[in-house]
Amino acid sequence: MPSPSAVLHSEWTKVKTVRSTVWTLVAALLVTLVISGLFAVITNSQWHTLSEQDRATFDATNLSFSGLWLGQLALIVFGVLVVTSEYSTGMIRASLAAVPQRGLFFFAKMAITTGLAFVVGMATSFICFFVGQALLGDHGTTIGAPGVLRAVFGAGLYMTMMVLFSAGVSMMFRSPMLSLGILMPFFFLISIILGNAPVVKKVGKYLPDQAGQKIMQVVQPVDSDVPYGPWAGLGIMGLWVVAALLGGYLVLKNRDA
Numbered sequence: 001m002p003s004p005s006a007v008l009h010s011e012w013t014k015v016k017t018v019r020s021t022v023w024t025l026v027a028a029l030l031v032t033l034v035i036s037g038l039f040a041v042i043t044n045s046q047w048h049t050l051s052e053q054d055r056a057t058f059d060a061t062n063l064s065f066s067g068l069w070l071g072q073l074a075l076i077v078f079g080v081l082v083v084t085s086e087y088s089t090g091m092i093r094a095s096l097a098a099v100p101q102r103g104l105f106f107f108a109k110m111a112i113t114t115g116l117a118f119v120v121g122m123a124t125s126f127i128c129f130f131v132g133q134a135l136l137g138d139h140g141t142t143i144g145a146p147g148v149l150r151a152v153f154g155a156g157l158y159m160t161m162m163v164l165f166s167a168g169v170s171m172m173f174r175s176p177m178l179s180l181g182i183l184m185p186f187f188f189l190i191s192i193i194l195g196n197a198p199v200v201k202k203v204g205k206y207l208p209d210q211a212g213q214k215i216m217q218v219v220q221p222v223d224s225d226v227p228y229g230p231w232a233g234l235g236i237m238g239l240w241v242v243a244a245l246l247g248g249y250l251v252l253k254n255r256d257a
Contacts, residue, residue, distance in 0.1 A: 007104055007105065011111075014085075027074040028072070032072075035066065037132065039066040040135035076187065082170075103249070106248070113164065121163075147230075151230070154230060161208075165244045187209055191209050205226055208241070214229070
């Protein structure tokens with residue numbers, strides 16, 4: 001029986017030797033940073049055109065993460081690739097032969113995935129915040145202001161959980177095309193529709209991305225009718241992540257490679 005440390009080292013080796021997975025994390029940071037920075041520059045230059053109400057409800061912290069809507073695309077791809085690359089190449093058979101304890105195999109893969117996503121997520125959130133506030137100039141805020149550190153730290157957690165949710169779903173479907181074919185429409189089409197259509201808006205509030213993004217808000221929008229707070233929203237997203245990981249583990253345990 002292989003030791004947990006040996007399995008962890010094996011999973012780490014797999015990730016760092018597949019260049020596509022590494023570059024997706026770099027892309028997530030750069031895309032989020034660049035787009036967020038552009039929004040900050042535009043907002044700062046057009047500040048004089050904002051109404052008094054818009055200025056009063058302006059959330060400088062949340063603006064620093066405005067590029068995350070596109071940056072999370074790379075995070076989803078990373079969560080998919082870190083799982084499905086072995087299935088695509090057939091290496092999963094060798095991996096499970098070397099580590100027949102599927103619970104240990106699953107734990108090691110998710111532990112490495114979590115660690116990488118957490119480091120990149122936190123680096124992205126803090127870099128985007130400080131760059132964004134610098135570009136906002138006098139209209140920015142500070143890390144010590146009420147609720148700001150919670151939002152910045154929460155943004156890193158949100159990115160980590162997005163990766164884990166994608167990895168859990170990918171473990172269930174075991175195909176990169178199928179996994180991306182489900183996750184992309186879910187987050188970039190279905191979630192947007194359910195979050196904005198009046199008839200189903202109440203349902204959309206409990207989708208993982210809609211609920212999780214609440215943690216990044218410092219200033220409550222005037223027209224918001226969300227019935228939960230920042231940490232409760234992240235908790236709702238956490239339940240989705242747990243369900244996805246549990247589903248992924250059960251499929252791994254009960255189906256052949």
